[in-house]
Amino acid sequence: MTSFLNKLFRKKPSVKPTPSNLEAAPDQFQTIGSDTNVSFTTEQVPSILPPKTHLEVPQLIVGVAQSVGIERDHNEDSLFTLTTNLLLDENSINFGLYIIADGMGGHDDGELASSLAVGQLTSHVINTLLVPLISDSHNKLEYSIQEIMRSGVEKAHQAIKKETVGGGTTLTAALILGDQMTITHVGDSRAYSIDPNGQMQLLTHDHSLVKRLEEIGQISPEQALTHPQRNVLYRALGQGEPFEPDIASYQVCQGCQLLLCSDGLWGVVPGGKLADITRSLSAPQLVCQSLVHLANEAGGPDNISVIIVRIPD
Amino acid sequence: MAIIDRCCFKAGGATLDNQRATHSLANSEVPRKPSDHLQPGITLVDRYTIQSVVGVGGMGAVYCARDLHFPNVVKRVAVKEMINLARDPVIHDTIVRNFEREANILATLNHPSIPRIYDYFSQDDRSYLIIEFVDGKDLEEILADTVDFLPEVQVVNWAIELCDVISYLHNNKPEPIIFRDIKPSNIMVDIHGHILLVDFGIAKTFQTGQKGTMIGTEGYSPPEQYKGEATQRADIYALGATLHHLLTKRDPRLEPPFSFEERKIHSINPAISSELEVVIYKALCYEPDKRYSSTEEMKEALLASAKKTGLLHKLPAAIKPLTRETSEISAAWKFECEDEIRGTPAYFGGSIFIGAYDNNLYSLNAANGEFIWKFATEGGIVCRPATYEGNVYIGSEDQRLYCINIRSGQEIWSYYSNGPIRSSPYIAEGHIFIGSDDAYLHAVNALSGRRAWRADAGAPVRSTPLLIGEFVYFGTEAGDLFCIDLRGNAKWRFKAKRALTSSPVFANGIIYISSVDTLLYALDAKSGYIIWRFRMTKASISTPFITDNFIFTGSVDSHIYCVDIHSAREIWSFATDNQVTSSPITYQDSVYCGSVDGAMYCLEFRTGRLRWKYQTGAPITGTPIIANNVLYFGSNDHKMYAIVL
Numbered sequence: 001m002t003s004f005l006n007k008l009f010r011k012k013p014s015v016k017p018t019p020s021n022l023e024a025a026p027d028q029f030q031t032i033g034s035d036t037n038v039s040f041t042t043e044q045v046p047s048i049l050p051p052k053t054h055l056e057v058p059q060l061i062v063g064v065a066q067s068v069g070i071e072r073d074h075n076e077d078s079l080f081t082l083t084t085n086l087l088l089d090e091n092s093i094n095f096g097l098y099i100i101a102d103g104m105g106g107h108d109d110g111e112l113a114s115s116l117a118v119g120q121l122t123s124h125v126i127n128t129l130l131v132p133l134i135s136d137s138h139n140k141l142e143y144s145i146q147e148i149m150r151s152g153v154e155k156a157h158q159a160i161k162k163e164t165v166g167g168g169t170t171l172t173a174a175l176i177l178g179d180q181m182t183i184t185h186v187g188d189s190r191a192y193s194i195d196p197n198g199q200m201q202l203l204t205h206d207h208s209l210v211k212r213l214e215e216i217g218q219i220s221p222e223q224a225l226t227h228p229q230r231n232v233l234y235r236a237l238g239q240g241e242p243f244e245p246d247i248a249s250y251q252v253c254q255g256c257q258l259l260l261c262s263d264g265l266w267g268v269v270p271g272g273k274l275a276d277i278t279r280s281l282s283a284p285q286l287v288c289q290s291l292v293h294l295a296n297e298a299g300g301p302d303n304i305s306v307i308i309v310r311i312p313d
Numbered sequence: 314m315a316i317i318d319r320c321c322f323k324a325g326g327a328t329l330d331n332q333r334a335t336h337s338l339a340n341s342e343v344p345r346k347p348s349d350h351l352q353p354g355i356t357l358v359d360r361y362t363i364q365s366v367v368g369v370g371g372m373g374a375v376y377c378a379r380d381l382h383f384p385n386v387v388k389r390v391a392v393k394e395m396i397n398l399a400r401d402p403v404i405h406d407t408i409v410r411n412f413e414r415e416a417n418i419l420a421t422l423n424h425p426s427i428p429r430i431y432d433y434f435s436q437d438d439r440s441y442l443i444i445e446f447v448d449g450k451d452l453e454e455i456l457a458d459t460v461d462f463l464p465e466v467q468v469v470n471w472a473i474e475l476c477d478v479i480s481y482l483h484n485n486k487p488e489p490i491i492f493r494d495i496k497p498s499n500i501m502v503d504i505h506g507h508i509l510l511v512d513f514g515i516a517k518t519f520q521t522g523q524k525g526t527m528i529g530t531e532g533y534s535p536p537e538q539y540k541g542e543a544t545q546r547a548d549i550y551a552l553g554a555t556l557h558h559l560l561t562k563r564d565p566r567l568e569p570p571f572s573f574e575e576r577k578i579h580s581i582n583p584a585i586s587s588e589l590e591v592v593i594y595k596a597l598c599y600e601p602d603k604r605y606s607s608t609e610e611m612k613e614a615l616l617a618s619a620k621k622t623g624l625l626h627k628l629p630a631a632i633k634p635l636t637r638e639t640s641e642i643s644a645a646w647k648f649e650c651e652d653e654i655r656g657t658p659a660y661f662g663g664s665i666f667i668g669a670y671d672n673n674l675y676s677l678n679a680a681n682g683e684f685i686w687k688f689a690t691e692g693g694i695v696c697r698p699a700t701y702e703g704n705v706y707i708g709s710e711d712q713r714l715y716c717i718n719i720r721s722g723q724e725i726w727s728y729y730s731n732g733p734i735r736s737s738p739y740i741a742e743g744h745i746f747i748g749s750d751d752a753y754l755h756a757v758n759a760l761s762g763r764r765a766w767r768a769d770a771g772a773p774v775r776s777t778p779l780l781i782g783e784f785v786y787f788g789t790e791a792g793d794l795f796c797i798d799l800r801g802n803a804k805w806r807f808k809a810k811r812a813l814t815s816s817p818v819f820a821n822g823i824i825y826i827s828s829v830d831t832l833l834y835a836l837d838a839k840s841g842y843i844i845w846r847f848r849m850t851k852a853s854i855s856t857p858f859i860t861d862n863f864i865f866t867g868s869v870d871s872h873i874y875c876v877d878i879h880s881a882r883e884i885w886s887f888a889t890d891n892q893v894t895s896s897p898i899t900y901q902d903s904v905y906c907g908s909v910d911g912a913m914y915c916l917e918f919r920t921g922r923l924r925w926k927y928q929t930g931a932p933i934t935g936t937p938i939i940a941n942n943v944l945y946f947g948s949n950d951h952k953m954y955a956i957v958l
Binding site for chain 1: 398531536539540564566567569570571572599821822823834835837838839840842843844845846877879880881
């Protein structure tokens with residue numbers, strides 16, 4: 001195991017793991033992908049993984065975690081990640097598609113809505129963007145990235161209206177292509193960019209009634225936290241016409257981390273803590289698990305979904 | 314029509330009422346899909362034969378049907394359908410009972426702006442209302458069909474009729490009727506131009522007992538409706554929201570709730586009087602107590618504002634846009650040459666350099682416009698001069714690129730291309746990069762005037778090249794945008810549908826360029842794929858300008874546009890009186906841009922509101938520049954202007 005890790009991550013011999021850490025590691029890895037209950041201290045982690053990985057082709061490194069939470073008995077969140085490299089005109093560029101959707105509605109309509117949203121948008125992006133890029137016909141790409149995202153969301157919107165009875169979902173998607181990142185957003189899931197200094201920038205705007213009341217000064221941030229209508233959205237996928245997602249493109253910042261999450265995380269774990277933890281641990285997978293664990297420790301009132309994407313330096 | 318489908322409730326934090334709201338949907342036995350509507354040809358209760366679907370909502374549809382009780386004539390009726398999906402028999406029956414009770418109330422209403430109700434019945438899980446068929450369009454369709462803005466007088470006219478019909482409902486005895494869902498799609502205009510309120514009462518029926526569950530129609534609903542309160546003042550707010558939408562064409566459903574104050578009517582549609590704006594914003598007050606106490610009071614306010622603006626007497630004549638106030642702006646100096654100035658000046662060391670169609674490049678004293686020297690080429694000059702190490706560089710339609718001593722105006726060298734030069738020089742790495750109508754991009758040593766290389770572009774290059782890092786970007790008249798390295802080898806190529814005459818600009822890893830194909834493109838600088846496109850109405854040869862998160866450009870459709878650089882959403886557009894081929898620039902908090910209408914415009918850059926305009930005698934096609942707080946630009950009236958800001 002040690003030699004394998006050394007080989008993979010070019011671990012410096014000077015930071016040899018202590019025997020106790022070696023014993024702990026396999027247990028902790030086994031729990032990856034299960035719901036919760038993993039916690040890594042900052043001291044433990046560097047002994048498992050070196051602080052920096054240097055790869056020939058700078059890669060996006062992704063972590064994912066999900067939990068049904070403590071109070072809920074089923075999961076209405078859906079998520080999706082796809083990370084790869086493309087060879088465009090002899091240049092290798094990063095491609096990543098990351099989606100979180102938080103469904104709502106009675107019966108199983110919430111689950112159905114969020115999985116439809118993810119499924120429809122994913123297949124649309126793969127068919128209209130990824131396949132042409134891979135098959136070297138990218139010079140003939142007919143639509144802009146934003147148009148592709150918009151039509152994908154519209155497909156998802158129509159599918160939810162058709163397939164569910166009153167179901168709806170939030171959707172926050174990040175598409176990374178080379179140096180540009182396009183965020184597509186409806187509802188109150190969130191996307192944050194966290195720079196190497198721990199500065200956190202919220203890239204999305206909650207389409208939530210209470211957030212709006214707070215913005216126009218009708219209620220205080222404290223009142224917003226306990227407001228009975230804090231779960232009411234004024235825009236959601238599958239709900240209402242006309243319908244328009246927020247779509248915006250940004251240049252990715254080198255060494256930054258992109259955090260996507262449902263309100264099961266940001267609603268219970270304070271922003272400062274999100275930034276601290278995201279910055280403190282180097283492996284996105286471990287960060288995601290720690291975040292889910294924190295949300296559950298705080299009561300886990302809702303489903304929790306987290307995706308972290310580390311942008312290479 | 315659509316009720317529960319508008320609730321955007323997320324699980325969690327739901328009150329008892331919320332859970333009840335989703336109950337009827339969640340527990341439906343066999344969920345009938347909203348799209349499952351009646352097919353044409355079906356006859357209901359042996360009387361109403363469905364002819365077509367007029368509209369489909371989440372809980373049913375509206376049909377046009379023929380009433381078979383009139384066999385000798387075609388009597389058309391509207392059939393409104395409500396599909397009751399509740400499985401719980403108690404809830405199911407409550408919905409049916411509420412529907413019938415409300416239908417009974419509606420049957421007693423008698424007002425010219427309310428369609429008459431002929432019949433109602435329930436069959437299985439569906440209930441139907443048979444009502445007067447209104448031949449006309451709803452206001453949402455009318456808005457969509459209107460190219461420009463609706464005239465103020467038209468909207469005031471409708472507003473007054475709406476106040477009348479809402480007053481009628483609010484004064485209903487024994488119980489006032491609150492409409493609760495006033496919005497453009499619920500207001501029809503018949504073939505005589507009168508308004509009719511449609512869809513009312515239905516929403517109310519199904520909201521009863523579901524306090525706190527309604528989002529209503531997002532965007533038009535007042536704040537208190539989210540708490541489940543609905544009073545007369547809620548309808549007044551929604552009427553205000555509807556009028557705001559009609560006057561600004563900004564759909565409130567696409568904006569955050571209660572944000573009308575952030576979209577001032579006058580700044581979006583300057584033709585609207587401040588008097589009317591005041592009336593509408595009073596209706597839109599967040600606190601119900603601050604709104605009109607009744608629609609009668611609002612009608613009085615509308616009439617009073619129409620009297621002040623003189624609209625009352627102008628009915629129904631179209632009104633002209635109000636003349637805008639332009640403060641006295643005068644030129645510090647003017648300099649006249651012998652032919653049109655179509656290009657852009659340059660400033661260096663206290664001098665202004667400008668080329669003209671009298672074939673000369675002029676050097677003028679920037680402080681007072683005094684002539685310093687001129688240099689004669691053998692063709693017109695549209696190119697923007699560039700300065701570098703004591704020399705000024707200019708291309709001419711005589712096919713040559715000139716290097717001229719900045720002090721003496723003497724030629725140092727000239728370089729021959731094989732076509733007129735309309736591109737402007739870009740200087741970097743000791744080289745001049747410039748396009749020519751000979752279909753090449755030329756790289757020329759700045760000191761020696763010798764060609765380093767030329768790259769075959771396949772079509773004339775009028776776009777000014779841009780060097781970012783190790784790559785040069787430029788457009789061609791065939792619509793190609795090339796990215797070439799410093800040895801002249803193409804890295805990537807992007808093809809627009811028509812010419813790229815404007816010049817590329819760069820920010821955030823993106824190349825922005827506008828095209829004759831009417832689009833403003835944002836292209837990834839590394840690979841050329843399209844991030845977004847922004848559509849204008851007509852061609853653009855105007856070079857974009859970026860400030861903060863805004864990108865500005867002009868179009869032959871006569872507008873100056875301001876677009877959000879991340880989302881490609883239009884922030885504002887400003888209409889000049891002719892094509893905008895000049896390129897905008899910003900300085901402090903203003904945008905400056907010329908127009909073929911002959912004016913130089915100064916607009917507030919966040920709102921697009923006109924600050925002033927300065928009229929010259931002929932089209933302005935070049936781009937203004939600003940140096941030391943002075944605005945310099947040329948006009949086709951042969952003059953150079955300097956305006957102190």
